[in-house]
Amino acid sequence: MTVDEQERTESPRSKRRMILDAAIDNFGGVGFEHTKWATIADEVGIGQTALYHYFESKVHCLLTIMSTELERSLERTRTVTAGVDDPGEKIRVAVAAAFDVTQREALQARILMSHQDLLVGERSSKREEAERQRARELVREIEHEWAGLIKAATTARRRRKDDQIVLARLMLGMINSVWRWYRPEGAHSLEEISGVVVDSCARLID
């Protein structure tokens, strides 16, 4: 059995993952608008009818990539900060972890950034709307997670509660803005950028 054959006979769960990976590579490469739904079906080696079983539209698939990325990032933040005691250090490891990603995760983050306006308006399709709601809920959870980290690191200065949410949004806005311009072939390595962002976020709470 070749690797290809092996992949094609795997569980529905991993088939779904294969579709998502192919979509990430295409949406992140040539862009969402220019990606043909049929190309994804071809790359994964399934018919378009089977493809529709997993995702009812290209937008449904895009929204799923977005909520999956948000979930991954929230889980990652929780995992890396769990073992750290110092509140300032918690923020530093959380920021560093945001840039400690695979190439596909970086693409996924970029897709999330480019299509955030999709989360604003209600979808007429039920499955699309469910995925949009999930993504919005995750955005709120992430903001509260970071506001909590900031609160713990700034207790002594008695920053106002409102400021913590605003500051969390600003910090996340700064971190996520990197995905707009970072390119693997660009002038700055992700490691180099990560260093500047970790230092900048530390300055925001010191």
Added chain:
Amino acid sequence: MTVDEQERTESPRSKRRMILDAAIDNFGGVGFEHTKWATIADEVGIGQTALYHYFESKVHCLLTIMSTELERSLERTRTVTAGVDDPGEKIRVAVAAAFDVTQREALQARILMSHQDLLVGERSSKREEAERQRARELVREIEHEWAGLIKAATTARRRRKDDQIVLARLMLGMINSVWRWYRPEGAHSLEEISGVVVDSCARLID
């Protein structure tokens, strides 16, 4: 002559401005996808043929809104910093000016943020591509303007030149991220948000 009649007989230059304003209100309100090109023509009181004379497509109009907003923001930064001597104060007034905007300018900034991925891929239409190039050039100019402000404020610490561009992008990323979530009816006033962002940007260079 009523105000309405007066507007309709104004110069082509102000007719263009009226189209842009109507488009900003619609794209910023119901969204670009949901705005019908015919609605803009109706609101301005011209036929669709006349509308096409100014903008050959909805995308052409959107790209023009984006480059106009970039130009406005660059000019604003230059104007408010020109009369200030202290390098740290220059950055503070530049950040504050970014939030000292009319409601329509805030919408314009939000439209720019939501459609930045439009600046990535080449357009097949000549007029669209010219406007996209103009917008990209302005993004570069803005980044260099802010990198210059940052350089002046951090000379003593001999920050590396590369870091200045990265830091400018991070600072602009933080400032611009506000337009994603700020709503006039939201929990935080623009004045309140501005205060937190000015303080945050000052911390990044101190």
